[in-house]
Amino acid sequence: MPIAKTFTERRIVTLLTLQEYADQIFGLPYRQPLKTIHEALAVHGWDASPFPEDYKPKCCGSEVSVRSFLGSAYRAECKVCHKFILDVTGPTFGNSWASFPDPKKVDLETDVEHVWIAGSAEVAK
Numbered sequence: 001m002p003i004a005k006t007f008t009e010r011r012i013v014t015l016l017t018l019q020e021y022a023d024q025i026f027g028l029p030y031r032q033p034l035k036t037i038h039e040a041l042a043v044h045g046w047d048a049s050p051f052p053e054d055y056k057p058k059c060c061g062s063e064v065s066v067r068s069f070l071g072s073a074y075r076a077e078c079k080v081c082h083k084f085i086l087d088v089t090g091p092t093f094g095n096s097w098a099s100f101p102d103p104k105k106v107d108l109e110t111d112v113e114h115v116w117i118a119g120s121a122e123v124a125k
């Protein structure tokens with residue numbers, strides 16, 4: 001008669017830092033130290049401080065296009081010059097799905113401020 005025994009397993013998992021995650025998913029032109037929203041805006045001269053509600057930066061004479069998901073903006077892009085800022089913890093969209101960084105693989109909690117990158121071309125994400 002076999003003896004059934006239950007073990008509670010403890011494992012130590014190494015998470016990628018958000019920076020390491022970003023460096024993996026973005027191509028070389030977009031690799032950069034992650035920025036706060038204000039630092040990312042400032043790269044394009046879109047600074048706004050204090051940060052007003054529903055703030056939309058102006059670029060090339062008009063408001064940039066802002067994409068949000070469940071109420072929080074994760075990407076702003078000028079449709080004219082294609083300068084953009086992007087929250088790397090924001091969703092990646094497929095045809096009928098949205099995915100986010102996996103909290104079992106990526107540390108999303110240690111630094112919630114430095115999650116933005118700034119770039120100046122269309123990025124495939």
Ligand SMILES: [Zn+2]
Pocket residue numbers: 059060078079080081082083
């Ligand atoms: Zn522009």
